[in-house]
Amino acid sequence: MTERQGPDASETVVTPGGTRIVRSEEFIQLLTPEGERVEAEGFTYDHDDATIAANLRHMVLGRRFDTEATALQRKGQLGLWPPALGQEAAQVGSGAAVADLDMIFPSYREHSVALMRGIDPLDMLKTFRGTAMVDWDSVAHRFHLYSFVIGTQALHATGYAMGMQRDGVVGNPDPADNGAVLVYFGDGATSQGDVSEALVFAASYDAPVVFFVQNNQWAISEPIERQSRIPLYRRATGFGIPSVRVDGNDVLAVQAVTEWAMDRARRGEGPTFIEAFTYRMGAHTTSDDPTKYRERAEEEEWRGKDPIARVRSYLLARGAIDQAWLDALEAESEELGVRVREGCLELPEPVLEDYWELAYATLPPGLAEQRDAYLAYEAGFEGEDAR
Numbered sequence: 001m002t003e004r005q006g007p008d009a010s011e012t013v014v015t016p017g018g019t020r021i022v023r024s025e026e027f028i029q030l031l032t033p034e035g036e037r038v039e040a041e042g043f044t045y046d047h048d049d050a051t052i053a054a055n056l057r058h059m060v061l062g063r064r065f066d067t068e069a070t071a072l073q074r075k076g077q078l079g080l081w082p083p084a085l086g087q088e089a090a091q092v093g094s095g096a097a098v099a100d101l102d103m104i105f106p107s108y109r110e111h112s113v114a115l116m117r118g119i120d121p122l123d124m125l126k127t128f129r130g131t132a133m134v135d136w137d138s139v140a141h142r143f144h145l146y147s148f149v150i151g152t153q154a155l156h157a158t159g160y161a162m163g164m165q166r167d168g169v170v171g172n173p174d175p176a177d178n179g180a181v182l183v184y185f186g187d188g189a190t191s192q193g194d195v196s197e198a199l200v201f202a203a204s205y206d207a208p209v210v211f212f213v214q215n216n217q218w219a220i221s222e223p224i225e226r227q228s229r230i231p232l233y234r235r236a237t238g239f240g241i242p243s244v245r246v247d248g249n250d251v252l253a254v255q256a257v258t259e260w261a262m263d264r265a266r267r268g269e270g271p272t273f274i275e276a277f278t279y280r281m282g283a284h285t286t287s288d289d290p291t292k293y294r295e296r297a298e299e300e301e302w303r304g305k306d307p308i309a310r311v312r313s314y315l316l317a318r319g320a321i322d323q324a325w326l327d328a329l330e331a332e333s334e335e336l337g338v339r340v341r342e343g344c345l346e347l348p349e350p351v352l353e354d355y356w357e358l359a360y361a362t363l364p365p366g367l368a369e370q371r372d373a374y375l376a377y378e379a380g381f382e383g384e385d386a387r
Protein backbone atom coordinates (compact mmCIF):
# COMPACT_ATOMS: atom_id res chain seq x y z
CA MET A 1 0.00 0.00 0.00
CA THR A 2 1.36 3.39 -0.90
CA GLU A 3 -0.23 6.74 -0.12
CA ARG A 4 1.22 9.51 -2.23
CA GLN A 5 1.03 13.26 -1.76
CA GLY A 6 3.21 16.23 -2.60
CA PRO A 7 6.17 16.96 -0.35
CA ASP A 8 4.59 20.20 0.81
CA ALA A 9 2.02 18.22 2.74
CA SER A 10 2.85 15.80 5.51
CA GLU A 11 3.29 12.60 3.62
CA THR A 12 3.26 9.05 4.82
CA VAL A 13 4.56 6.37 2.55
CA VAL A 14 4.36 2.69 3.26
CA THR A 15 6.88 0.92 1.09
CA PRO A 16 6.20 -2.51 -0.41
CA GLY A 17 8.49 -3.90 2.29
CA GLY A 18 6.20 -2.45 4.97
CA THR A 19 8.48 0.38 6.13
CA ARG A 20 6.59 3.52 7.16
CA ILE A 21 8.22 6.77 6.18
CA VAL A 22 6.93 10.18 7.14
CA ARG A 23 7.99 12.71 4.58
CA SER A 24 7.04 16.11 5.85
CA GLU A 25 9.95 18.08 4.49
CA GLU A 26 9.12 21.11 2.46
CA PHE A 27 10.87 22.39 -0.59
CA ILE A 28 12.19 25.78 -1.60
CA GLN A 29 9.42 27.69 -3.33
CA LEU A 30 9.31 31.34 -4.42
CA LEU A 31 6.20 31.26 -6.63
CA THR A 32 3.04 29.34 -5.70
CA PRO A 33 0.95 27.41 -8.24
CA GLU A 34 -1.44 30.39 -8.16
CA GLY A 35 1.38 32.68 -9.25
CA GLU A 36 1.99 34.48 -5.97
CA ARG A 37 5.47 35.34 -4.72
CA VAL A 38 6.44 33.80 -1.37
CA GLU A 39 9.55 33.93 0.81
CA ALA A 40 11.94 31.00 1.22
CA GLU A 41 14.54 30.85 3.94
CA GLY A 42 18.05 31.27 2.58
CA PHE A 43 17.11 31.92 -1.04
CA THR A 44 16.12 35.11 -2.82
CA TYR A 45 15.42 35.78 -6.45
CA ASP A 46 17.77 38.50 -7.67
CA HIS A 47 16.51 39.03 -11.21
CA ASP A 48 14.08 41.45 -12.80
CA ASP A 49 10.80 40.85 -14.62
CA ALA A 50 12.59 40.81 -17.97
CA THR A 51 14.55 37.72 -16.89
CA ILE A 52 11.38 36.02 -15.68
CA ALA A 53 9.70 36.84 -18.98
CA ALA A 54 12.72 35.43 -20.84
CA ASN A 55 12.35 32.23 -18.81
CA LEU A 56 8.65 32.07 -19.67
CA ARG A 57 9.57 32.38 -23.35
CA HIS A 58 12.09 29.52 -23.08
CA MET A 59 9.49 27.36 -21.33
CA VAL A 60 6.82 28.03 -23.96
CA LEU A 61 9.22 27.38 -26.86
CA GLY A 62 10.56 24.26 -25.14
CA ARG A 63 7.04 22.93 -24.69
CA ARG A 64 6.15 23.69 -28.29
CA PHE A 65 9.19 21.85 -29.59
CA ASP A 66 8.42 18.90 -27.33
CA THR A 67 4.78 18.79 -28.43
CA GLU A 68 5.77 18.86 -32.10
CA ALA A 69 8.36 16.12 -31.63
CA THR A 70 5.83 13.96 -29.78
CA ALA A 71 3.35 14.45 -32.64
CA LEU A 72 6.04 13.62 -35.21
CA GLN A 73 6.70 10.35 -33.42
CA ARG A 74 2.98 9.56 -33.36
CA LYS A 75 2.94 10.07 -37.13
CA GLY A 76 5.82 7.62 -37.53
CA GLN A 77 8.41 10.26 -38.41
CA LEU A 78 10.58 9.61 -35.33
CA GLY A 79 11.43 6.21 -33.89
CA LEU A 80 10.99 7.38 -30.31
CA TRP A 81 10.61 10.56 -28.27
CA PRO A 82 10.94 11.23 -24.52
CA PRO A 83 8.39 13.96 -23.74
CA ALA A 84 9.29 16.63 -21.20
CA LEU A 85 5.78 17.98 -20.58
CA GLY A 86 5.61 19.40 -17.06
CA GLN A 87 9.37 19.63 -16.49
CA GLU A 88 9.92 22.98 -18.22
CA ALA A 89 10.53 24.99 -15.04
CA ALA A 90 13.08 22.51 -13.71
CA GLN A 91 14.92 22.71 -17.00
CA VAL A 92 14.69 26.41 -17.81
CA GLY A 93 15.35 27.55 -14.23
CA SER A 94 18.51 25.47 -14.03
CA GLY A 95 19.52 26.27 -17.61
CA ALA A 96 19.31 29.98 -16.76
CA ALA A 97 21.93 29.47 -14.04
CA VAL A 98 24.60 28.37 -16.52
CA ALA A 99 27.42 30.71 -17.58
CA ASP A 100 29.82 30.66 -20.53
CA LEU A 101 32.56 28.50 -19.03
CA ASP A 102 30.18 25.96 -17.54
CA MET A 103 29.57 22.56 -19.09
CA ILE A 104 26.28 20.63 -19.11
CA PHE A 105 25.84 16.86 -19.16
CA PRO A 106 22.20 16.08 -19.94
CA SER A 107 20.18 12.90 -19.71
CA TYR A 108 17.85 12.44 -22.73
CA ARG A 109 14.93 14.69 -21.81
CA GLU A 110 16.52 18.13 -21.42
CA HIS A 111 15.12 19.56 -24.63
CA SER A 112 14.44 23.01 -23.17
CA VAL A 113 17.99 23.34 -21.84
CA ALA A 114 19.38 22.27 -25.21
CA LEU A 115 17.38 24.98 -26.97
CA MET A 116 18.66 27.54 -24.45
CA ARG A 117 22.21 26.47 -25.34
CA GLY A 118 21.52 27.36 -28.96
CA ILE A 119 21.19 23.82 -30.27
CA ASP A 120 19.18 23.58 -33.47
CA PRO A 121 15.95 21.70 -32.74
CA LEU A 122 16.33 19.82 -36.03
CA ASP A 123 19.74 18.58 -34.93
CA MET A 124 18.05 17.23 -31.82
CA LEU A 125 15.71 15.08 -33.91
CA LYS A 126 18.44 13.28 -35.83
CA THR A 127 19.10 10.49 -33.35
CA PHE A 128 15.40 9.93 -32.83
CA ARG A 129 14.82 9.77 -36.60
CA GLY A 130 17.83 7.53 -37.02
CA THR A 131 19.52 9.77 -39.55
CA ALA A 132 22.73 10.46 -37.63
CA MET A 133 24.64 9.09 -34.68
CA VAL A 134 25.75 12.49 -33.46
CA ASP A 135 23.31 15.33 -33.07
CA TRP A 136 25.21 18.49 -32.22
CA ASP A 137 28.66 19.90 -31.51
CA SER A 138 28.84 19.34 -27.77
CA VAL A 139 32.06 21.35 -27.37
CA ALA A 140 30.77 24.44 -29.18
CA HIS A 141 27.49 24.44 -27.26
CA ARG A 142 29.01 23.36 -23.93
CA PHE A 143 26.19 20.78 -23.86
CA HIS A 144 27.18 17.14 -24.04
CA LEU A 145 25.35 14.62 -26.21
CA TYR A 146 22.26 12.95 -24.75
CA SER A 147 22.97 9.89 -22.62
CA PHE A 148 20.56 6.97 -22.94
CA VAL A 149 22.40 4.74 -20.51
CA ILE A 150 20.84 5.64 -17.18
CA GLY A 151 23.14 7.55 -14.84
CA THR A 152 26.36 7.14 -16.79
CA GLN A 153 26.63 10.88 -17.42
CA ALA A 154 27.03 11.52 -13.68
CA LEU A 155 30.46 9.91 -13.93
CA HIS A 156 31.35 11.70 -17.15
CA ALA A 157 30.33 15.00 -15.55
CA THR A 158 32.34 14.39 -12.40
CA GLY A 159 35.41 13.42 -14.40
CA TYR A 160 35.01 16.53 -16.54
CA ALA A 161 34.63 18.67 -13.41
CA MET A 162 37.82 17.21 -11.95
CA GLY A 163 39.51 18.06 -15.25
CA MET A 164 38.33 21.67 -14.99
CA GLN A 165 39.70 21.77 -11.47
CA ARG A 166 43.11 20.62 -12.74
CA ASP A 167 42.96 23.09 -15.62
CA GLY A 168 42.64 25.91 -13.07
CA VAL A 169 39.12 26.98 -14.12
CA VAL A 170 37.86 26.84 -10.52
CA GLY A 171 38.35 29.04 -7.47
CA ASN A 172 40.04 31.99 -9.22
CA PRO A 173 39.69 35.48 -7.69
CA ASP A 174 37.85 36.81 -10.76
CA PRO A 175 34.48 34.97 -11.00
CA ALA A 176 34.59 35.36 -14.79
CA ASP A 177 37.56 32.94 -14.87
CA ASN A 178 35.63 30.14 -13.18
CA GLY A 179 33.39 27.38 -14.49
CA ALA A 180 31.50 24.37 -13.19
CA VAL A 181 29.55 21.38 -14.44
CA LEU A 182 25.80 20.83 -14.28
CA VAL A 183 24.60 17.25 -14.71
CA TYR A 184 20.99 16.14 -15.13
CA PHE A 185 19.49 12.78 -14.31
CA GLY A 186 16.21 11.32 -13.10
CA ASP A 187 15.02 9.89 -9.81
CA GLY A 188 15.43 6.35 -11.13
CA ALA A 189 19.06 7.05 -12.02
CA THR A 190 19.89 7.61 -8.37
CA SER A 191 19.46 3.84 -7.95
CA GLN A 192 22.29 3.22 -10.42
CA GLY A 193 25.80 2.41 -9.26
CA ASP A 194 27.27 5.00 -11.62
CA VAL A 195 25.52 7.81 -9.76
CA SER A 196 26.75 6.59 -6.38
CA GLU A 197 30.31 6.34 -7.70
CA ALA A 198 30.05 9.83 -9.11
CA LEU A 199 28.88 11.19 -5.75
CA VAL A 200 31.82 9.51 -3.98
CA PHE A 201 34.36 10.98 -6.40
CA ALA A 202 32.76 14.42 -6.42
CA ALA A 203 32.72 14.56 -2.62
CA SER A 204 36.25 13.17 -2.23
CA TYR A 205 37.79 15.64 -4.67
CA ASP A 206 35.50 18.64 -4.08
CA ALA A 207 34.70 18.50 -7.76
CA PRO A 208 32.92 21.58 -9.17
CA VAL A 209 29.78 19.69 -10.17
CA VAL A 210 26.10 20.23 -9.45
CA PHE A 211 23.98 17.08 -9.52
CA PHE A 212 20.53 18.11 -10.70
CA VAL A 213 17.89 15.43 -10.23
CA GLN A 214 14.56 15.98 -11.88
CA ASN A 215 12.43 13.89 -9.58
CA ASN A 216 9.47 13.45 -11.91
CA GLN A 217 8.35 10.72 -9.51
CA TRP A 218 8.39 7.85 -11.99
CA ALA A 219 11.21 5.75 -13.43
CA ILE A 220 9.09 4.41 -16.27
CA SER A 221 6.53 2.48 -14.14
CA GLU A 222 8.48 2.49 -10.86
CA PRO A 223 7.28 5.10 -8.36
CA ILE A 224 9.95 6.90 -6.38
CA GLU A 225 8.92 5.49 -2.99
CA ARG A 226 9.76 1.99 -4.18
CA GLN A 227 13.32 3.11 -4.81
CA SER A 228 14.12 5.37 -1.90
CA ARG A 229 13.39 4.85 1.77
CA ILE A 230 14.15 8.50 2.49
CA PRO A 231 13.40 11.71 0.59
CA LEU A 232 15.69 11.64 -2.40
CA TYR A 233 17.69 14.77 -1.69
CA ARG A 234 18.75 13.39 1.68
CA ARG A 235 20.66 10.59 -0.02
CA ALA A 236 23.44 13.02 -0.90
CA THR A 237 24.06 13.80 2.77
CA GLY A 238 25.43 10.30 3.22
CA PHE A 239 28.10 11.13 0.66
CA GLY A 240 28.95 14.38 2.44
CA ILE A 241 27.41 16.52 -0.26
CA PRO A 242 25.13 19.44 0.63
CA SER A 243 21.69 18.95 -0.82
CA VAL A 244 18.50 20.89 -1.24
CA ARG A 245 15.01 20.16 -2.50
CA VAL A 246 13.33 22.75 -4.65
CA ASP A 247 9.86 23.04 -6.15
CA GLY A 248 10.73 21.84 -9.63
CA ASN A 249 7.64 23.52 -11.11
CA ASP A 250 8.74 26.94 -9.86
CA VAL A 251 11.18 28.45 -12.33
CA LEU A 252 12.20 31.25 -9.94
CA ALA A 253 13.10 28.90 -7.12
CA VAL A 254 14.94 26.52 -9.44
CA GLN A 255 17.03 29.35 -10.87
CA ALA A 256 17.84 30.77 -7.42
CA VAL A 257 18.87 27.38 -6.01
CA THR A 258 20.90 26.35 -9.05
CA GLU A 259 22.72 29.70 -9.17
CA TRP A 260 23.67 29.26 -5.54
CA ALA A 261 24.96 25.73 -6.21
CA MET A 262 26.85 26.65 -9.38
CA ASP A 263 28.46 29.65 -7.66
CA ARG A 264 29.65 27.40 -4.83
CA ALA A 265 31.12 24.97 -7.35
CA ARG A 266 32.84 27.72 -9.36
CA ARG A 267 34.34 29.18 -6.17
CA GLY A 268 35.88 25.78 -5.43
CA GLU A 269 33.55 24.88 -2.57
CA GLY A 270 32.64 21.51 -4.05
CA PRO A 271 29.57 19.67 -5.28
CA THR A 272 25.88 20.18 -4.50
CA PHE A 273 22.92 17.87 -5.02
CA ILE A 274 19.63 19.47 -6.06
CA GLU A 275 16.37 17.55 -6.10
CA ALA A 276 13.84 19.37 -8.26
CA PHE A 277 10.50 17.92 -7.25
CA THR A 278 8.40 17.89 -10.40
CA TYR A 279 6.10 15.62 -12.35
CA ARG A 280 6.22 13.97 -15.74
CA MET A 281 2.79 14.81 -17.11
CA GLY A 282 3.18 12.70 -20.24
CA ALA A 283 4.48 9.23 -20.98
CA HIS A 284 8.03 8.15 -20.13
CA THR A 285 8.64 7.83 -23.85
CA THR A 286 6.25 7.48 -26.73
CA SER A 287 6.59 3.66 -26.33
CA ASP A 288 5.05 3.76 -22.88
CA ASP A 289 1.44 3.87 -21.64
CA PRO A 290 1.22 5.53 -18.20
CA THR A 291 -2.47 4.64 -17.80
CA LYS A 292 -1.24 1.11 -17.03
CA TYR A 293 0.51 2.14 -13.83
CA ARG A 294 -0.78 5.45 -12.51
CA GLU A 295 -4.04 7.17 -11.71
CA ARG A 296 -5.54 9.84 -13.91
CA ALA A 297 -6.37 11.84 -10.75
CA GLU A 298 -2.65 12.14 -9.99
CA GLU A 299 -2.00 13.55 -13.46
CA GLU A 300 -4.88 15.99 -13.08
CA GLU A 301 -3.59 17.19 -9.73
CA TRP A 302 -0.24 18.01 -11.31
CA ARG A 303 -1.83 19.73 -14.26
CA GLY A 304 -3.03 22.23 -11.68
CA LYS A 305 0.63 22.93 -10.83
CA ASP A 306 1.60 23.64 -14.44
CA PRO A 307 4.97 25.39 -14.41
CA ILE A 308 4.12 27.68 -17.32
CA ALA A 309 0.70 28.82 -16.11
CA ARG A 310 2.00 30.10 -12.79
CA VAL A 311 4.71 32.34 -14.30
CA ARG A 312 2.30 33.66 -16.90
CA SER A 313 -0.26 34.55 -14.17
CA TYR A 314 2.44 36.21 -12.11
CA LEU A 315 3.79 38.37 -14.92
CA LEU A 316 0.33 39.31 -16.20
CA ALA A 317 -0.82 40.34 -12.71
CA ARG A 318 2.25 42.58 -12.36
CA GLY A 319 1.70 44.14 -15.77
CA ALA A 320 5.17 42.95 -16.81
CA ILE A 321 3.68 41.29 -19.90
CA ASP A 322 0.36 41.75 -21.69
CA GLN A 323 -1.75 39.97 -24.27
CA ALA A 324 0.24 41.49 -27.14
CA TRP A 325 3.44 40.02 -25.65
CA LEU A 326 1.79 36.62 -25.33
CA ASP A 327 0.46 36.82 -28.90
CA ALA A 328 3.96 37.57 -30.21
CA LEU A 329 5.29 34.58 -28.28
CA GLU A 330 2.52 32.39 -29.70
CA ALA A 331 3.48 33.51 -33.21
CA GLU A 332 7.13 32.72 -32.50
CA SER A 333 6.28 29.29 -31.16
CA GLU A 334 4.03 28.59 -34.17
CA GLU A 335 6.99 29.45 -36.41
CA LEU A 336 9.16 27.04 -34.44
CA GLY A 337 6.48 24.34 -34.77
CA VAL A 338 6.31 24.72 -38.54
CA ARG A 339 10.10 24.64 -38.86
CA VAL A 340 10.31 21.47 -36.77
CA ARG A 341 7.44 19.72 -38.59
CA GLU A 342 8.70 20.55 -42.06
CA GLY A 343 12.42 20.34 -41.32
CA CYS A 344 12.16 16.88 -39.79
CA LEU A 345 10.99 15.42 -43.10
CA GLU A 346 13.93 16.99 -44.89
CA LEU A 347 16.68 15.66 -42.62
CA PRO A 348 19.30 14.04 -44.84
CA GLU A 349 19.45 10.27 -45.13
CA PRO A 350 22.38 8.75 -43.22
CA VAL A 351 25.57 7.91 -45.07
CA LEU A 352 26.62 4.36 -44.25
CA GLU A 353 30.36 5.14 -44.31
CA ASP A 354 29.87 7.77 -41.58
CA TYR A 355 29.18 5.08 -39.00
CA TRP A 356 32.85 4.14 -39.19
CA GLU A 357 34.33 7.51 -40.09
CA LEU A 358 32.74 9.37 -37.19
CA ALA A 359 33.36 6.78 -34.48
CA TYR A 360 37.19 6.80 -34.49
CA ALA A 361 39.85 9.38 -35.30
CA THR A 362 41.85 6.51 -36.83
CA LEU A 363 39.98 3.32 -37.59
CA PRO A 364 41.63 0.21 -36.04
CA PRO A 365 42.75 -2.28 -38.76
CA GLY A 366 40.26 -5.01 -37.75
CA LEU A 367 37.35 -2.61 -37.97
CA ALA A 368 38.57 -1.23 -41.28
CA GLU A 369 38.34 -4.76 -42.67
CA GLN A 370 34.86 -5.20 -41.25
CA ARG A 371 33.82 -1.88 -42.77
CA ASP A 372 35.13 -2.85 -46.20
CA ALA A 373 33.38 -6.22 -46.02
CA TYR A 374 30.11 -4.64 -44.92
CA LEU A 375 30.20 -1.90 -47.56
CA ALA A 376 30.86 -4.53 -50.23
CA TYR A 377 27.93 -6.57 -48.92
CA GLU A 378 25.63 -3.54 -49.00
CA ALA A 379 26.83 -2.63 -52.50
CA GLY A 380 25.56 -6.06 -53.61
CA PHE A 381 21.99 -4.80 -53.08
CA GLU A 382 22.39 -1.77 -55.31
CA GLY A 383 19.45 -1.31 -57.59
CA GLU A 384 17.23 -3.44 -55.37
CA ASP A 385 14.65 -2.24 -52.87
CA ALA A 386 15.71 -4.79 -50.28
CA ARG A 387 17.35 -2.19 -48.02
Ligand SMILES: Cc1ncc(C[n+]2csc(CCOP(=O)(O)OP(=O)(O)O)c2C)c(N)n1
Pocket residue numbers: 107109148149150185186187188189190214216218219220280284
Ligand atom coordinates in the same frame (compact mmCIF):
# COMPACT_ATOMS: atom_id res chain seq x y z
C1 LIG B 1 21.76 1.36 -17.42
C2 LIG B 1 20.34 1.35 -17.91
N1 LIG B 1 19.44 0.55 -17.30
C3 LIG B 1 18.15 0.55 -17.73
C4 LIG B 1 17.76 1.33 -18.79
C5 LIG B 1 16.30 1.32 -19.26
N2 LIG B 1 15.65 2.57 -18.86
C6 LIG B 1 15.48 3.58 -19.73
S1 LIG B 1 14.75 4.91 -19.01
C7 LIG B 1 14.64 4.14 -17.52
C8 LIG B 1 14.02 4.86 -16.32
C9 LIG B 1 14.72 6.11 -15.97
O1 LIG B 1 14.01 6.81 -14.99
P1 LIG B 1 14.58 8.13 -14.34
O2 LIG B 1 16.04 7.98 -14.04
O3 LIG B 1 13.70 8.49 -13.21
O4 LIG B 1 14.50 9.22 -15.50
P2 LIG B 1 13.26 9.80 -16.28
O5 LIG B 1 13.17 8.99 -17.56
O6 LIG B 1 12.04 9.66 -15.43
O7 LIG B 1 13.59 11.23 -16.58
C10 LIG B 1 15.17 2.86 -17.59
C11 LIG B 1 15.21 1.92 -16.46
C12 LIG B 1 18.75 2.14 -19.41
N3 LIG B 1 18.47 2.95 -20.43
N4 LIG B 1 20.02 2.14 -18.94
